[in-house]
Amino acid sequence: MLVETARLTLCAFHTGDVDLLAQLDGDPAVMQFITGGRTTPRSEIENDVLPAFLSYYERFDGYGFWAAIERDSQEFLGWFHLRPAPGAPDDEPELGYRLRRDAWGRGLATEGARALIEVAFSRLGARRVVAETMTVNVASRRVMEKAGMQLIREFHQDWPYRIEGDEFGDVEYAITRSEWVAATTARRGG
Numbered sequence: 001m002l003v004e005t006a007r008l009t010l011c012a013f014h015t016g017d018v019d020l021l022a023q024l025d026g027d028p029a030v031m032q033f034i035t036g037g038r039t040t041p042r043s044e045i046e047n048d049v050l051p052a053f054l055s056y057y058e059r060f061d062g063y064g065f066w067a068a069i070e071r072d073s074q075e076f077l078g079w080f081h082l083r084p085a086p087g088a089p090d091d092e093p094e095l096g097y098r099l100r101r102d103a104w105g106r107g108l109a110t111e112g113a114r115a116l117i118e119v120a121f122s123r124l125g126a127r128r129v130v131a132e133t134m135t136v137n138v139a140s141r142r143v144m145e146k147a148g149m150q151l152i153r154e155f156h157q158d159w160p161y162r163i164e165g166d167e168f169g170d171v172e173y174a175i176t177r178s179e180w181v182a183a184t185t186a187r188r189g190g
Contacts, residue, residue: 001123005112006111007070007071008069009069010066010116012064015054017067017076021040026040030101035160038161062124063084063090068112077103080095081096091127092126094132095117095147110143116129117129117148129174131174132172134171141173149175152172154170155171
């Protein structure tokens with residue numbers, strides 16, 4: 001599935017995208033709220049990460065990971081995912097995103113998140129879309145809020161790595177189909 005926004009093309013990954021992902025996960029700032037800044041080795045991207053991304057295309061129709069390409073420059077900016085979380089129902093996908101540092105602060109994460117929320121409700125029959133981040137990840141929380149999601153709960157989970165701020169826990173945001181319809185109708189003046 002291809003998703004286009006004003007500035008982004010969200011498209012499927014391919015087996016040749018290892019270097020793009022290795023470069024993304026090779027930036028400690030990008031990985032700060034995921035691994036505490038530990039970068040992902042290229043071999044792990046090649047043998048584990050990218051094959052996991054690609055497997056979604058075989059298991060789910062419409063859900064998975066999308067490469068985020070800037071439409072004007074055709075540059076790889078990072079990725080978005082919309083997929084059922086482990087143990088969650090298929091109609092309650094999780095939204096996620098990871099962008100290169102030079103794409104931060106430009107509204108691109110919000111633009112992509114809004115587009116995938118629309119896909120979830122208008123094409124995939126989702127009843128609810130959820131997203132999680134660390135409590136201290138203010139930028140990611142702001143993206144979720146700008147995408148129309150609301151804070152649902154705060155919780156604590158175990159992280160495999162010590163991450164600065166993990167003692168404050170995590171947050172879950174969500175938007176339901178009815179909330180999305182109401183917001184969409186209001187934006188369109190109806």
